[in-house]
Amino acid sequence: MARTRxxxxxxxxxxxxxxxxAHELRSPVSSIVMSIESLRGVHVEGGIREAFDVIRRCADRILRLTEDLAEMADLQxxxxxxxxxxxxxxxxxAQSAAAASVLARERNIDVRVAIDDMPPVACDRDRISxxxxNLLVNAFNVxxxxxxxxxxxAVGKGEVVVEIIDNGPGIADADLxxxxxxxxxxxDVAYKGAGLGLAIAKAIIDAHHGRIWAESMPGAGSRFMVALPL
Ligand SMILES: Nc1ncnc2c1ncn2[C@@H]1O[C@H](COP(=O)(O)OP(=O)(O)OP(=O)(O)O)[C@@H](O)[C@H]1O
Ligand SMILES: [Mg+2]
Structure with missing residues (x-):
């Protein structure tokens, strides 16, 4: 049986x-999440409120996992x-960074953005976003x-390149x-996740004939890079 690395x-x-x-679960789970959302404004006793919050958090997580599994399967x-x-x-x-900045303010994380002028790029906007x-959420998580x-x-040789750098724990050379x-x-990863975000990102970038890679700065942070052809 073949094994991946x-x-x-x-x-x-x-x-x-x-x-x-995953495809079968997506619709009922998203109905559960929407129904719970619609109950947000309803006044309930403290204990019931806490139970609601637990159900909402768990349902959100199941929905995200279901969507990621379905998407990974489709990409594959x-x-x-x-x-x-x-x-x-x-x-x-800029829009992706702005969305991240909202989360950043809540967590007292400084998001520095530098975007050079660049020519238009042929890409699937939603998927590149x-x-x-996915890269920004990982950066936040660490x-x-x-x-x-x-x-x-910035613009590179025949491509546009985005880098997302964090000063989290970095990635061991052996793990890269x-x-x-x-x-x-x-x-030793300190947050919950399925290990799908980067695989999905790679499949999307591969489909664009682009490149995605990571550089290790163990102890100092990580640098993830995405390049799309011009
Ligand atoms: N910025 C980062 N710094 C350090 N380690 C990272 C970083 N980004 C990813 N990793 C490592 O790579 C692993 C895989 O990342 P990936 O985004 O695929 O999965 P996940 O974040 O664990 O879960 P998911 O994205 O499916 O919710 C992470 O669990 C973590 O160990
Ligand atoms: Mg992730």
Whole structure:
């Protein structure tokens, strides 16, 4: 049985089953999340409120996991459509960074953004935004209060390049080759997750014929880079 570099066994039957389950669960789980949301304004006793909050957090997590599993399956099977349009890439990066800045203010994290002028890029706006969001969420998850996240976009040779730099714990050199593998997570990772965000990001960037990679700065932080062809 073939194994990926992260040691995960290739198993098409399991992947297909997971894909079917994830797609089937998406709609009922999102109905649960919407129903819970609609109860937000209703006055209830403290104990019931706490129970509601637990249900809401858990349902949100199940929905995100379900969506990521379904998306990963679609990307793997080529069952997704890339909607390429000529886009203002600088604006896509700016909007992603602005969304992150809202979260940053709440957590007292400084988001520094530097975006150079750049020509339009043919890309799927929603999916590229999703890639940047996945990288930014990871950066947030590992950055302490008072830390800094840097978003930098520039034009390289025949491509546009975005880098997202955090000053979290970094990634051990030995772990670097595995970070984009499905379900792979570092042994000592301090937050909850499924290990799907970077695999999804890589599949999206591969579909754009771009490049995505990470550089290790153990103890000093991580640098994730995305390049899309011009
Ligand atoms: N900025 C970062 N700094 C340090 N380690 C990171 C960083 N980004 C990712 N990693 C490591 O790579 C692993 C895989 O990341 P990935 O985004 O694929 O999954 P996740 O964040 O654990 O879960 P998910 O994104 O599915 O919610 C992480 O669990 C973590 O060990
Ligand atoms: Mg992640």
């Amino acid at each position: 992260g040691g995960e066994a290739e198993n098409p039957a399991r992947d297909e089953l997971l894909a079917v389950i 099977n080529g069952r997704f459509i890339l909607r390429l349009e000529t886009e203002d890439f600088a604006e896509i990066v 999703q890639v940047l969001a 950055t302490e209060k008072g830390g800094t996240i840097t978003v930098h976009a 080759p595995y970070v984009f593998d499905r379900y792979w997570r570092a042994k």
